[in-house]
Every structure is written in structure tokens, then in C-alpha cells.
Amino acid sequence: MTSADAAGTGIVTDRPRPVILICATGGTIAGSAAAVDDQHYRAGVFSVETLTGAVPGLGDRVDLRTEEFFALDSVDLTLADRVRLARHLQDVLDGDDAPDGIVVTHGTDSMEETAYVLHLLLDTEVPVVLTGAMRPADDPGADGPANLADAVAVAADAAARGLGTLVVFGGQVLGARDVTKRTAGRLDAFECLHGPLGHVLEGRLVVGARPARAFGPTSAFRLSDLPDPLPAVEILVSHPEMTPALVRAVARSGAAGLVHGGPGGGNVSRPVVAMLDEAHRDGLVVVRASRLGFGPTARNGDISDDEHDWVCAGDLPPVKARVLLALALTRTRDTAELQRLFDTH
16 A cells, blocks of 8 residues: 555545445435335335435545445344345455445444444454435435435545444444434434544544444454354343243244343343243343443343343443344353453454
């Protein structure tokens, strides 16, 4: 690599201009309100070329490559789909003509889960950026073009190297581990418990923080080591009147783990404690998380995790605790080691 700043983008590259791959997976950003009569819109209708063509000057300072990997509503994406995407992107990054940055267009409903999977599994320093939209592409107030422009700018900026997988949305640059969708209606849909890593200002990345936990090259997980399928992990959000039959059904389903989303700081009512202990005796690994989505859950806080041999999710919400537990169970079932992985990733 030379020290040249390619076309004023901020990235250091030996190419005249940085190469950015846009990998489309569907979602609202490619959705159409005109395509349906009985719904608000249909996700994943427009091609990636249509999306890039709606952003004036998007390719002026970078060389764009495009591909369509999925054309799905993100509510339909499985954990296996996310690992499949990670394997594809790793192959691209390991290729002879690897891009200088990658942008993944994605539905917002489960963007945080895909971002976290990629964050943990992609062994790269290259910026990988997810973005999307809250309004479909043919809406008069579509937010997709601005988000896509910002995402390409971040992916093409040297300052984004080594930050792991990012979500760029509404001008904010959000770390994959902490990002959570917090509203179903507003354009500023995403937040981070510890704040954004940076912002996009006049088309340039401004970084204010860096990830503190293991990811990518420092992660404990490698794509080459993962079995297919991953261990099954279920989520239950509980209440004191919950029937034991629900927990028993999870235990009998073949699941290897259960994430319990409890009120407050991941608290567990006395009736549910007995249910979780029974499930643990039946072979389930139990992770205690907060249903609030913005933890934290303190280990041995209001309840003794040590006494019950449970794992504490810390500040991971249930959906991300499920992702981490599924990956962690490919390495160990030892509670102490699982807790270490939760504490460090």
C-alpha cells in the first residue's frame, strides 16, 4: 500500500481510487410501496443498480462493484443465512482482487444481528458497513440514498479500518456489538448503549471511539471451525405466570441453549427460576439477559448465577446473546468458559 490519499477519500490504497463492493441483501432500502396493494410495501424489489443510481455522484470518488446476494425481508434471515453471508464476504476479502471496503444493504429489522455475526466472524481489517432504510425506495421521503452515500464514504475511509463491522444510519457510525434498533417508525432507528463510534460529516468519517471487545482477527471464532448447522438456541421472554410447558418444550426441541429475557436487569421470578433450573438439568445452557434491550445484566446481581450455573449476558440484548451463545457452544459447554467468552466479546 502507498501513502497516497486516493481521490481525497481518506483511504490509503495503491489503486487510483478505492474499490467498494456493495452487496445487496434486500430490505426496505430496496423496497417498493407501489409493488403491493395490501401491504405498506414489499422488501427487496429494486435492484442494487437502481439503488446506486438513485445517489448522485456515488461513484465519483470510488470504483463501485455491485452484487445481489439475497433479496429478502430481513425478518426471514436465519442464523445460517448470516453465516452463509459471512463465508461469502470472507471469500471476497481473501480473493486476489479484494475490495478496499464493503457495504451491505440490509433490512433494518434484524440488521443488528447480521452486523454482530459479521463482526465476530470476519477475519479482516477492511471496513464492512451495513446500511438500510426506514422508508422504501419509491417513497417521496426515502432515506436510503443518504444512508447509502454515507455508508460508501465510511467504507472508503482509512479511519474505518480496524473498527470491525459497522452500521451507518442517519449520519451515525455505530459499532456492531452495541447497535440496537430502538424504534419501528423514526428515521433515527438505531442507537448504541455506549454511544456511536463516530459520525459522517460532509461525506467524511469522524471517529470518536473504538470497539473495546474482541472481534474479527481477535475473535475466538473462525468460519472454518463452525459446524453446519450451528447449535440451536431459543429465546424466552418470561413473566411470573409463564407455563412450565414452554420451557420444557424448548428443552425437548433439541435446542442446546436458552436465552432468558427477564425484566429490569435480567431478573427472574421465583416460579421461572425453578423452570430454568429444570431446563438446565435437562441439558440446556441458560443465559440470563435483560428484556429491555439496553442492559446491563450484572452477574450474581439480584440472583446468583453461580448458584444456578447460568451465564450472564452482560449488556448484550437477548437477540445478540443468542448469536454469541450459538457460536460459543461450538467451542465449549463449560459455564465458566462460556462466561469468559461473553465477558470478552
